[in-house]
Amino acid sequence: MKYYKALEKTVSILIIAVILIAAVAAVIWYTTQQQVPEASPSPTTIIKTETQVQTQTQVQTETQTTIVEKMFIRFAGWSAGETEMKNYQRIISLFEQTNPNIAVKYEVITQMFHENILASYGAGVAPDVFYLDTSWAPIFIDKGALYPISDLVSQDFINQFYDFLLEPFKGPDDKLYGLPKDWSMLMLFYNKKLFEQAGLSSPPDTWDELVRYAEIIANKTGKPGLAIYLGGFNRYMPVALSNGASKPWFDDPSDASWFDNPVVKDTMAWYINLYKEGKIERENKGLTPYAVAPQDVGAGWLGDAFGKQEVAMVISGNWMIPFLADQYPDFKFGEDWDIAPVPRGSQGRVTMVYTVALAINAKTEHPDAATKFVEFVLGPEGQKELVVKMGHTLPSVRSLANDPDMWPQHKKSLLFQYDQYQIFLWGPKTGELESKISDVMASAMRGEIGIDEALEAMKQVVQQVLSE
Amino acid sequence: MSKSRVFSLHTSLSLRKILERRKSREALEALLLISVATGLNIVFGYFAAFFAFYLSFFKWDYISPMEFVGLRNYQIIFNDLWKGINGAYYFLAPFYTGLKNILLYTAIVVPTQTILAMILAAFANQKIRGVQFYKVSYFLPAVTSPVIIALIFIWLFMKNGFINYMIQMIVPSFAPDWINDRNYLLYAISMVAIWGTSGHFMVSFLAAMQSISRDVYEAAMLDGAGPIRRFIYITVPLLKPMIVYVVVLGMIGALQMFDLAWVMAGSNGGPGGAGYTMALDIYNEAFINLRPGVAAAKSMFLFVLIFTSTYIFQKKYKVMRQ
Known part of the structure; x- marks a missing residue:
């Protein structure tokens, strides 16, 4: 009993102590919040408090003679692995050495990056500099969330970039709201050994050849010639554009008429039939399919299917190159596999381009510091370290195209000639449209709905998404 | 009234007092014990739920100000x-x-x-x-x-x-x-x-x-x-x-x-x-x-x-x- 009472007493004291501490902490927190002019927590408040702390420690630990007002900027990105993170950290410390009055806090958001950034705007704690994918750019530009970067950097700096990479980050006022950090484009990857076995000496040059070669390979080697995704509106796009379809732009419900274009109808039917005829009908006849989806050969994505040598051809982007080098080191570029341009259609050759920009938060307290950082990362020296040597993607500044450090595979992909580079951007609701149109395509490819029905459904999707 | 009876009445009264005091202390302790869980529940449970209800009458995109749209x-x-x-x-x-x-x-x-x-x-x-x-x-x-x-x-x-x-x-x-x-x-x-x-x-x-x-x-x-x-x-x-x-x-x-x-x-x-x-x-x-x-x-x-x-x-x- 005595023991129980003592215990009870201790527990009560502990609880009261915890609550008191919490209350004191809350009061302190509240008063520090009050010191900042704005009542709601915003990115500026955080920067401010950090600046104060830093100034104090500097005064204490360093010389005590000069007080440098240190500016803090927060930089958020996703990560393509540990190496990339380390490289960024190295570049950041290099930047901090050359700019001693600026400190950069690097924040890696691994999942659902743009959703997180949006949510942080909602909470008023968005980072100062962050990655921005083309498909999300119109959303951020429309809402006035970004600083017009063309007001901050010189025209000479902007002139270094490939023009077509700047297009998606232009606002309605013709100002630039982001600068591309790197880019990738689609190309044809082909397995030389399977081509040899099938008696083929060169990669297909036209879309018709692509199908013909895929069929020959399936018949001669017993392995599917081509792997494609079920759905994938952006992967279909080069077929449509290279056969003369107009560039799609979905901004208004009436833009759904893009699907009425006979070229779009024909090419969409052709693309859907790649799988319907190449997989489903071939299997029904008891033949090896010549076109499959990655999951049909036990692979997670195209790169995996190609690396496992389960298929002879895939059309994918530069991101597949480091993946193959890393995961399938015995499957060698040049000897076992090679790249070729995306096949051409009746009206020329078109590839898809994917790019990510660095954008600056419109509410940043330190636009100049943020600009300095962006210039450092995106300039030729920064991109040489972060892009060229990494070998994941292509540099967005033209001067690095012939850099001796660039991987030979990437270098080769830059030599391919295209009539048109189509950026992954279909309008203000690119993400939603891509996802829903791809769903319809997948449904048609599996044979759940007919091709005419699918085209009609795509129009309805565009109308519905843009009218709501 | 005998002396002993007065005494016993007195003791029972004080006993009740002690008991009551003990009860209120227990109640206080109970409240303290559940305060953390309740606090968390209010912030992350009830507040979130009521905010979601409130949000359901607004058009919002996380960045621009919220716009009241009624039952749209x-x-x-x-x-x-x-x-x-x-x-x-x-x-x-x-x-x-x-x-x-x-x-x-x-x-x-x-x-x-x-x-x-x-x-x-x-x-x-x-x-x-x-x-x-x-x-x-x-x-x-x-x-x-x-x-x-x-x-x-x-x-x-x-x-x-x-x-x-x-x-x-x-x-x-x-x-x-x-x-x-x-x-x-x-x-x-x-x-x-x-x-x-x-x-x-x-x-x-x-x-x-x-x-x-x-x-x-x-x-x-x-x-x-x-x-x-x-x-x-x-x-x-x-x-x-x-x-x-x-x-x-x-x-x-x-x-x-x-x-x-x-x-x-x-x-x-x-x-x-x-x-x-x-x-x-x-x-x-x-x-x-x-x-x-x-x-x-x-x-x-x-x-x-x-x-x-x-x-x-x-x-x-x-x-x-x-």
């Missing part, structure tokens, strides 16, 4: 349902698709998992060798992450996977592509859910079974009732309060299923939208379509669905306490 978000939901009822494609009526799928899923999962849990508990309640091992192995899925379970099952459900291998031993011509065929996807997800939750509810049933008096069984045995009759006529009726509890919890869990569908079907619900659920649609609405207001309205709809269905069920089958 609810109108979007009913348009979607109306389109779905009139036979629109699943991708044009996503909310309807999610609702239809989740109702079918609940109808499959809840009764099956309840019956299975009861049968497992009946086995675990026997005095047989190694019963502890069975209890642990039944319960193991309940302490494993649903995402991990789903990933393992994707592998088992592959066209040339283990499950089809087993099925083909019995029915040689039957080898569905569980994950990639819209006719089987929801059943595959349901099977994983049943497997994952039965063990958890088994523990609830086991606890209830162990509180049933042995005398009742002994009396029944003397009257000549066999084990199956004893299970049907004694165990099941006496478990009724626990059955209600398990069904209600099962319904709440099933109607808001997200994780298994997300992993096994993908955020778009897989082939034919067969694995699309209301929770997935709420997520997509908030983070793909960037309409948190509509997402909030949809979650209010889901809340009303869960609340009314569980309320009606409880009201109908609640055991009157004497």
Whole structure:
């Protein structure tokens, strides 16, 4: 009993102590919040408090003679692995050495990056500099969330970039709201050994050849010639554009008429039939399919299917190159596999381009510091370290195209000639449209709905998404 | 009045005082003890719920200021349902698709998992060798992450996977592509859910079974009732309060299923939208379509669905306490 009472007493004291501490902490927190002019927590408040702390420690630990007002900027990105993170950290410390009055806090958001950034705007704690994918750019530009970067950097700096990479980050006022950090484009990857076995000496040059070669390979080697995704509106796009379809732009419900274009109808039917005829009908006849989806050969994505040598051809982007080098080191570029341009259609050759920009938060307290950082990362020296040597993607500044450090595979992909580079951007609701149109395509490819029905459904999707 | 009586009155009064003081102290301590949990619940539970309700009347995109739109978000939901009822494609009526799928899923999962849990508990309640091992192995899925379970099952459900291998031993011509065929996807997800939750509810049933008096069984045995009759006529009726509890919890869990569908079907619900659920649609609405207001309205709809269905069920089958 005595023991129980003592215990009870201790527990009560502990609880009261915890609550008191919490209350004191809350009061302190509240008063520090009050010191900042704005009542709601915003990115500026955080920067401010950090600046104060830093100034104090500097005064204490360093010389005590000069007080440098240190500016803090927060930089958020996703990560393509540990190496990339380390490289960024190295570049950041290099930047901090050359700019001693600026400190950069690097924040890696691994999942659902743009959703997180949006949510942080909602909470008023968005980072100062962050990655921005083309498909999300119109959303951020429309809402006035970004600083017009063309007001901050010189025209000479902007002139270094490939023009077509700047297009998606232009606002309605013709100002630039982001600068591309790197880019990738689609190309044809082909397995030389399977081509040899099938008696083929060169990669297909036209879309018709692509199908013909895929069929020959399936018949001669017993392995599917081509792997494609079920759905994938952006992967279909080069077929449509290279056969003369107009560039799609979905901004208004009436833009759904893009699907009425006979070229779009024909090419969409052709693309859907790649799988319907190449997989489903071939299997029904008891033949090896010549076109499959990655999951049909036990692979997670195209790169995996190609690396496992389960298929002879895939059309994918530069991101597949480091993946193959890393995961399938015995499957060698040049000897076992090679790249070729995306096949051409009746009206020329078109590839898809994917790019990510660095954008600056419109509410940043330190636009100049943020600009300095962006210039450092995106300039030729920064991109040489972060892009060229990494070998994941292509540099967005033209001067690095012939850099001796660039991987030979990437270098080769830059030599391919295209009539048109189509950026992954279909309008203000690119993400939603891509996802829903791809769903319809997948449904048609599996044979759940007919091709005419699918085209009609795509129009309805565009109308519905843009009218709501 | 004798002296002793006055004394005893006095002592009893002071005793009562002490007791009362003790009671109020206990109450204070109790309040302190629950304050942390209550605080967390108010902020992350009630505040979030009320904010979602408030949000459901606004148009917002996370960046621009919120704009009051009245019942427009609810109108979007009913348009979607109306389109779905009139036979629109699943991708044009996503909310309807999610609702239809989740109702079918609940109808499959809840009764099956309840019956299975009861049968497992009946086995675990026997005095047989190694019963502890069975209890642990039944319960193991309940302490494993649903995402991990789903990933393992994707592998088992592959066209040339283990499950089809087993099925083909019995029915040689039957080898569905569980994950990639819209006719089987929801059943595959349901099977994983049943497997994952039965063990958890088994523990609830086991606890209830162990509180049933042995005398009742002994009396029944003397009257000549066999084990199956004893299970049907004694165990099941006496478990009724626990059955209600398990069904209600099962319904709440099933109607808001997200994780298994997300992993096994993908955020778009897989082939034919067969694995699309209301929770997935709420997520997509908030983070793909960037309409948190509509997402909030949809979650209010889901809340009303869960609340009314569980309320009606409880009201109908609640055991009157004497």
